[in-house]
Amino acid sequence: MDDTTAAPHGTLRIDPSHRDVLDQVLDKWSVSILDQLCEQPCRFNALRRAIPGVTQKSLTATLRRLERNGIVERRVIADRPVAVEYRISPLGKTLREPVDVVLAWVTTHQSRIDRARREFDDATEGSGT
Amino acid sequence: MDDTTAAPHGTLRIDPSHRDVLDQVLDKWSVSILDQLCEQPCRFNALRRAIPGVTQKSLTATLRRLERNGIVERRVIADRPVAVEYRISPLGKTLREPVDVVLAWVTTHQSRIDRARREFDDATEGSGT
DNA sequence: CAGTATCCCTGTCGATACTG
């Protein structure tokens, strides 16, 4: 079957490792953290305040995961009233563009998506009952 | 370095609705489905066979979700030995590019990510015990 | 063929409490 029409570059082959990276890097809180850290390095609680709704647990877990994947860097800047600074890594910076592209897509098509959802819900409404 | 690619900092505020869309269209199976349907319209079981590891339940749920979001179109093409064809929608086609960008990022940086993970795991190894 | 329905299990998430 020829895929020259739909797939100009024939790229979209998903292997599990790719899926895995996406799961670790584009999950619920990662995008917000990425966004925040791209603006400026941030301490734990500052980050926490900057991202409404996140809990310590989730924030810690997400930061750890991003750190493990080389997206953010963790740095202890004091010993006494322990201060820890998180900053975006060079690798993390490169992630921003793809994420921006995706977010731009969402922004662009949000209304269309919303409409599709309403229409679907509307059409589905009478079928389940 | 000038960041013409990245949005000016602070502009891309992640609001819940964006997050919500991402969750619905970039989740575990959606990318594979998008990939497959971008190549050609597909019937349910064909799709199932094309995507190793997916179950009926997950496939059904994901297809429904994508349909609801206007990403794929569902079409009954026969009544007797019921046949259903799924195809990518115009909106769905526009999603391909952003996804492609993200996947390209993964491909490009995969080895670096893997290395970061190994280094992290290595450094962490002795601390948790 | 193309689902729906059910059970069950695991992972995740939030809330709370505690620590260096």
Next chain:
DNA sequence: CAGTATCGACAGGGATACTG
């Protein structure tokens, strides 16, 4: 301040069985 530890609630995912 920056976490760790623990618990309970809940959604998602797989396996299985059944249906138009």
